[in-house]
Amino acid sequence: MPITTADVLDYLQEVADVIGANKEHLTDLDSAIGDADHGINMNRGFQNVLKKLSSVEDKDAGTILKTAGMALVSSVGGAGGPLYGTAFMQAGTAVAGKYELEAVDLLAALEAALKGVVMRGKANLGDKTMVDAITPAVDAMREVVQNGGSTLEALKRATEAAEKGMKDTIPMLAKKGRASYLGERSVGHQDPGATSSYLLINAMLEIAQGKGQD
């Protein structure tokens, strides 16, 4: 069963809810190694995304995702705005014109999102950033898709990989972003950006699972 544009809209609503529910958690993580604003900023951004969706409800998935990206860029601020904004805009470009997304389209969108984040933030794997959650998710998804697996299976594996990637940031020494200034003191804390990235990927699985039960 392909992902429809209605599912994409549901997904963005789900992300807004999840980020809202995790606002304090993300900000607490950011207090430890950053500047205590990640949850607040992401929440403001996705609330802004919700406001912009009504104008693109009948459009293709690409337009919806690009609109979400623009809304994030113009309202999140910090590093999260350009990074998540670019991720959504690039994902939107990858599925431009499509109204139904198969597993292969989802993979293309996630690959494009990761490429956008790396281009904008110049982070490498192991720098203790979003990239450490998204990269293993993309790899896991690619493996499933290449073996002809279903969207649900691909998202299950991607979410597991993102969760592991998120937890793997705990012992890492930060090399990008504000946490990098702490040096050794960044070790032992989970990266807030990797955490929000995991939440965004997990929300895709939630939508796909909910769809299966319909």
Add this chain to the structure above:
Amino acid sequence: MKKLINKPDDVVKEELEGIALAYPDLVKIHYEPNFVYRADAPIKGKVGLISGGGSGHEPMHGGFVGMGMLDAACPGEVFTSPTPDQMAEAAKMVDGGAGILYIVKNYTGDVMNFEMAADMLRAEGIAVQNILIDDDVAVKDSLYTAGRRGVGTTVLAEKICGAAAEKGYDLQKLSDLCRKVNINGRSMGMALTSCIVPAAGKPTFDLGENEMEIGIGIHGEPGQERMALKPVDEITEMLALNIIEDEAYTRTVREWDFGKEEWADVELVDPPFQKGDQVLAFVNSMGGTPDIELPIIYRKLYEICEKKGLTIVRNLIGAYITSLEMQGCSITLLKMDDELIELWDAPVKTIGLRWKA
């Protein structure tokens, strides 16, 4: 949390509303997107000088908008970079036809947002350059971090470049000047207390009664080292020596290459201070440290500079680049030459800095 605010979400908006009412002769405010701009903008033929960053560092940057300093400032949420649409709209408002210089403090978010804004402006045919300020010697290496943070030198660069823009420097010359100020300025800060981001409602870090945090930035982020509180002379010496004895610092920054029309990596090297240098000494309160303590810092700094063969030719003492209510200070030394001294002395008329005007 005890603060003189209404709702945390309204802090920045209501601050701007108050500024608009208090200083209509100096600045105007644009809302959604938010920016502060010179009441007499645009100035035809003058390069538009714009900076911005998270709020919470007042008077920087909005308090430095006016004759002889910035043409516009873009305030983000507290400690959060503003967004590209703010920066681009501010630029269009103050563009006098001679291009735009963005002065960008080196923080991951600020750098990315200002780069996106510059790309948006160029798409509309406006010439724009981004020059980074990265002067915090508490950050030792640039290979394994996002590089030195932009702190005290930002205030000095905005004053000096503002005077130069007023004098008619073109975009290229002004960019070169801003880069020169940056590589010749060095800073370091410390905190006695944390600060409370209004939306977070609690201190960003906990600091014991007899502890201090050395090598902090300006966002309430923890510094590099926590140690037992010492008398101010010892703290001043620690900061000053870290600055004065800092070796040549090399890093790669991204600037726009007007010839190739693309972003290019540029390697910059900060020359170390040398005996016989003339310097501007800037003693800054992080917001919560009272004026009575700042001259005590300056007194010791003066002695150390003398001992090290540096002559203080100008100074600035006060709360200019703050971290909300944080108690603490930062010291900045900027190597001066005749050009910088003349530009420093030139008239300035802003909310935060005002002389000869």
